[in-house]
Every structure is written in C-alpha cells, then in structure tokens.
Amino acid sequence: MLKCTICFVLQIPKTQAEWLTVATDFETIWNFPHCVGAIDGKHVTLKCPIASGSEYINYKGFFSIVLLALVDANYNFMFVDVGCQGRISDGGVIANTQLYKLMEEKALNLPEPAPLNEREEVVPFFFVGDEAFSMSETLMKAYPGYHVKGSKQRIFNYRICRARRVVENVFGIASSVFRVLRKPLLLEPEKASCVVMTTTLLHNFLRRRPDSAELYTPPGTFDSEEAGVVRNGNWREATHEMGSLLPLKRVARKTKATLLNVREEIADYFLNEGKLAWQNDYA
Secondary structure: OOOOOEEEEOOOOOOHHHHHHHHHHHHHHHOOOOEEEEEEEEEEEEOOOOOOOOOOEOOOOOEEEEEEEEEOOOOOEEEEEEEEEOOOOHHHHHHOOHHHHHHHOOOOOOOOOEEOOOOOOEEOOEEEOOOOOOOEOOEEOOOOOOOOOOOHHHHHHHHHHHHHHHHHHHHHHHHHHOHHHHOOEOOOHHHHHHHHHHHHHHHHHHHHOHHHHHHHOOOOOOOEEEOOEEEOOHHHHHHOOOOOEEEOOOOOOOOOHHHHHHHHHHHHHHHOOOOOOOHHHHO
16 A cells, blocks of 8 residues: 655745746756756665565665655755655656645646747746656656767756756755764654654755854855856765665656657757857766
C-alpha cells in the first residue's frame, strides 16, 4: 500500500500575481522565464523499519522514505511531501502528492500562458525538474542525451540546470546544518517523516528574517555565479555528499509532441532574444 505520510504546503502562491512574482525572481536571478519553481526529490535513508519487508527498499538497495520539494528562486521551500516508501517508483511518488493533483486538475491558479519577451508563440508557466520526472504542461526538463557544444539543445540544458541549481542548494544547506540528515535515520518511517519535515520548516523559518538568515546562510553559503563562472557554495565543502539524502532514479520517458514544441520555443528564445553573453562558453 502506498503511504505518503506528511504533506505540507509552506508558502505556495495562491494567486496569479503571487506566481508571477516567483517567475520574475527566476527570470531576474537565473535568467529562466516562465519558471515558477524548481522541483526535486531525495531518498532519505533509514534503518530497516520493523516488519516492513521490502516496502521501503529503494532502487539502490537501501531502506528509505522520499522527500519531494518545490523551491522558489530565493532558496525557500514552497511545498514539501515526505514519507512515501522507497520502493515506489519515482514517477509514482509525485503522482501521489497533493501538488500533482493540483497540477492535473489545473487548480494551482498559475498565470495564463503568454509569449516570451519579443516573441509571438504562447508558452505556459511551469516548474523545472530533472529526468526523474515526466515532462508536462506544468513541468519542464532538459533534452535527454549528449549534445555538441554550442548546440541549441546543449544551451537549453545549461540554462535549465542554472535554474535547477537552487533546489540542489536548498537540499545541500539543509543536510549541512541539520546533521540528522547526514546519516541513516534510526527511526521508524512515521517519526523519520516528522523529523525531515521539521528540518524544512526550520529552514524556511531561519531564512525568513534577515538576522537569522545572515547566521544560517551567510554570504558564500550558496553557489554563486558571475558572467557564467560558478563559485561553489560553502555547503559543498562542508558536506561533500548529502549524507542520507540520495537522488531519485532517472528514467527515460516519452513526451508529447506539443510539449516538445514548447521546449523548442524556449530553446530558440535562448539562442536569440534571451541569449546570455557567456552561455556559449559554458554550454
């Protein structure tokens, strides 16, 4: 039986104006238009739960529960779901979250599709994710496979990776500060879920006020970038690895032609009106 034990909406926007504020931040900070959040998930490793059989064994052979999170451009959690058994396929994890239900029912109240700057074809607003997720009207991901340097596909992948870096940093700083996430949790799944959820709440609490944010995430904590040159955040030096947080399994998935056209439109924009001066040097 599928168990998603805790779902918590932290600061998810409720109006189109609030979503547009998130999108503006992603475009201003990460140069990725129409993005309203970066989504990712991690397997949180556990000791063997009592009488669980193989329910919590993930694709790497560890016992785990899954943490799924949606993050804004300023390193804050907007939505968190934690507790699904590790054996559940990663596609099944998102499909059984409240966020996915809202996405499918078009109940998130996202802004209406609109053209990118100085272009004509309308493009929806969406979250950005990696190969663990299926591409949809509300979830954009990179082109699969290897692409030659300077190609449209490679430049798009470079740009979307820049936008997704924010969620990687959030997981990294959380596991760096909250040491309970640095090793397998010696708790039953329900209590482990509560502990993990508490770390996400504390993260947002500490990020909310300037004084606590300065102590929790001082300058240099997160990855920074200047003209395409990336400086790794201090959390990477402190943790090297994310301890008990393991990535979701990446799975090849088929994508509808209409969604491929949307990705092509964005990729064309990055080659023209939305081009960054340094992108060809790093893509």
